[in-house]
Amino acid sequence: MMQAVSIPPFERFYDDHREEVFGYLMRLLGRQPAEDAFQETFLRALRAYGGLEHGRHLRAWVFTIATRIAIDERRRERPRGELPELSTSDRRPAYAELADHAGSLPPTERAAVVLRYGYDLPYPEIASALGSSEEAARQAASSGVRRLRRKEGTR
């Protein structure tokens, strides 16, 4: 039996995840849209929070919400246009630089690359963030990486 994990008071959940969710949205969207998407992410989380049945996977859950909002936003605002300069931050795993160059990728590949290489999320959680199968999440990340490598080559 899996042990029940109690749901922390929202403030604690928010405090644990606000910085990295904001950082994630900044990398996907740039400053101004990230601020709006940040608020929408946590409002959506708060609306659903009282209905959660346990406190497992809260990090993946909030990344899922943020990813969907960011993808919708990008499809709406910038179907093919210019992408913002992405800022970098410390404390990230190896290959993190891949995530920094992901700005030119299509939304789904971009989110997959940033979640995998920028935030070290495992594929099952990336799949749930993208609303796809694990296989599709792997493919999105690897095709994103291939595309980036090709670009590197042509630079």
Added chain:
Amino acid sequence: MTLPPEVDRRFRDAAAAEGLVDAAYDVVDSPIGPLWIGATSRGLCRISFDADRDPDAELERLAGRFGVKVLRVPSRLDAARRQLDDYFEGRRQTFELEIDLAGVPTFQQEVLRELALVPYAETATYGGLAQRIGRPRAARAVGGALNRNPVPIVLPCHRIVGATGSLVGYAGGLDRKRALLDLEGAGVSWLGGP
């Protein structure tokens, strides 16, 4: 790439404005130490002296009483903060705040309602309060009810003293009880004891 304070504040205000929060709280400074204050949409529900010692326990307690959607929203505590400031500056003797006693047992609510009638700078005894609620033999139970007062200061359990006028217990510590009575100018002798 840290979260800008104004983005953080905007989210907190929006969450409260949308009515998504079960209970809001903030920590405010006071001459008797930081106070952890909480409110629901129905009114002030918590004042705690343990802001420094164990903020997580306060969060859990509030979540247990009102629901997990507990969020720090300073703007929601503006009225309480202003009135507490005025009280500590000696500019205010009575609080005009709604109080939310949801989840508080009936007997304790009865005691707290009677307690609210004890005027500024005056004191009453546990036995006296027991008498006023028609339970003259319940002085000890009254003491217990006051000890678990969810909103001290505003519901003035510091004004309740022992039969001999001695200070006896206070959940926030006797130093705070003394400080509050001194602030109000209540003529209580600090020498009396059991």
